[in-house]
Amino acid sequence: MDKLFGTDGVRGTANIHPMTAEMALRIGAAVGRYFSRDRSSVHRVVIGKDTRLSGYMFENALTAGLTSTGMNVLLLGPVPTPAVGLLTRSMRADLGVMISASHNPAADNGIKFFGPDGFKLSDQMEADIEALIAEGVPAAEAENIGRAKRIDDGRFRYIERVKSSFPRQMRLDGLKVVVDCANGAAHRVAPEALWELGATVIPVGVDPNGHNINKGCGSTHPEMAAETVVSHGADVAICLDGDADRVILLDENGKVGDGDQFMALMAARWAAEGRLANDALVATVMSNLGLEHFLADKGLRLERTAVGDRYVVERMRAGGFNLGGEQSGHIVMSDYATTGDGLMAGLQFLAEMVRSEKPASTLLHNFEPVPQLLKNVRFAAGQTPLEAPNVKQAIAQAEADLAGAGRLLIRKSGTEPLVRVMAEHENADMMERAVDRVVEAVADAVSL
Known part of the structure; x- marks a missing residue:
């Protein structure tokens, strides 16, 4: 299974993998099992969302997955992400879930998680949850299915x-x-x-x-x-x-x-x-x-x-x-x-x-x-433009040009299929030439 979690939860275009109702149900079941391994007490999760149309679909799918493992679900409706962190802790929940793609367009959506302390999950916890999603988790016995309640x-x-x-x-x-x-x-x-x-x-x-x-x-x-x-x-x-x-x-x-x-x-x-x-x-x-x-x-x-x-x-x-x-x-x-x-x-x-x-x-x-320039290059699924020889060569040359009085930063976005090219330098013209050199190389690699 491909890696699901990016820099801020799972994110993508609604109804396209991984942001499908089926995957949301599997994610809900996996996190429900992960945070309710101690069966000696009642477990609860709070779910918030933003105003995207697809939020209804993911709210229902996550609720189904979570309740199938015995989790009780508290539905907050549209609230800011920090409200989920706050209420996860204040309502003594085991888990908080925010359905949002943050600043992305309306067609996108995402799922972010907070632990019982109100903080986002660590890389290791996300890796453990991904493993559970891949394996599949057993459903709770019929008498132990969870409940869902709207919090007004x-x-x-x-x-x-x-x-x-x-x-x-x-x-x-x-x-x-x-x-x-x-x-x-x-x-x-x-x-x-x-x-x-x-x-x-x-x-x-x-x-x-x-x-x-x-x-x-x-x-x-x-x-x-x-x-x-x-x-x-x-x-x-x-x-x-x-x-x-x-x-x-x-x-x-x-x-x-x-x-x-x-x-x-x-x-x-x-x-x-x-x-x-x-x-x-x-x-x-x-x-x-x-x-x-x-x-x-x-x-x-x-x-x-x-x-x-x-x-x-x-x-x-x-x-x-x-x-x-x-x-x-x-x-x-x-x-x-x-x-x-x-x-x-x-x-x-x-x-x-x-x-x-x-x-x-x-x-x-x-x-x-300090003069700063950021440009983005979009790439398709499966492409690895930063591994192309011409891109590596362009990056090395740009770094050499900016050395001593500035810096160059190239990275893949963790929330969108973009390569981000950013540079800073006191000489704005030199900075722009360095960024354009790398952007052109990445664009060439993507178009091949």
Whole structure:
């Protein structure tokens, strides 16, 4: 059997392997057996989803697989991914499942898992589950089949938890906030939480129809939010992705501030307050060199990991760090949550606006980024373009060209069939030539 798990669970196009109802049932049975091996107690799992049409199909298939092994299923309906991590732990569940393909188009879907501690599963646990899927698992006896129950207040529990991370003595009165929910899982919770804290809320991307999640909106397409900020004279925009585990912020001029700028702000603030654990920030290899230089100037360290917020979390837990994230907008604040939480990060930024009495444009410009360029090349199933001799030669030449004043990063995406080619260099022209050389070589290898 092909490897199912990528950098963030199982993901693909709905109704095409591995994202089929049949496979979801098998996955449900396997994880149900894995997390209910101790038969001496009742076992439960919470399931959340985003707003994709295929979510209904996968919710039902997973429920069938899980209950067939004796698991009791608690269905949360549409909630953000971080809500599943939170409620898995607070409801004393053995397992949490989120049905979402995050920032991907509506035709895609995915299945993410959280352990009883609210953290995503390790590589070893995923490998064990894959082995169970391949082997098949015995069903429970008829009298031990599990039950399924709809939980109606999951989103309200999450809203209260998110608000509890916001300074109790502080309100958002007088702040006009655009919130773009990407027609996704946060389309109700995000506007409600901001309104309850006193903000004047201008919601966009809050009309999901099963097909429009992330379509021309959200963190990957902030143009609509930028136009809304300017036209309404708003102070800031919070742009979430489809499952609300990442955020991109826009200032009062509609200019984007990415995860690196936000992490720089929070790291400096927390360090000044003595709150930044071990004087370090954890980020991935994609974060800009400018962030690393900014931190070094303040006597702080940047710990880099492989791409994927769960690798950031693993490094944070292993090293005792409490702040980390990705340039793409996954922000992990382990004092408050077990995974990336876009809404919670957005609230922390708003708190800093209120506390400092500074505009978003000032707070989102903490360092000058080193010129960075990222290009993607799509490949077909079964292709291995990075193994082609011409690609290896192009990479070696690009690395030599950038040596000393920049860096080159080439990797396969863990969520889409893409080769990502990223470079940084003080000389933008040299950087672009290096990236184009590799992109052309990969494109040639794919077209053969």
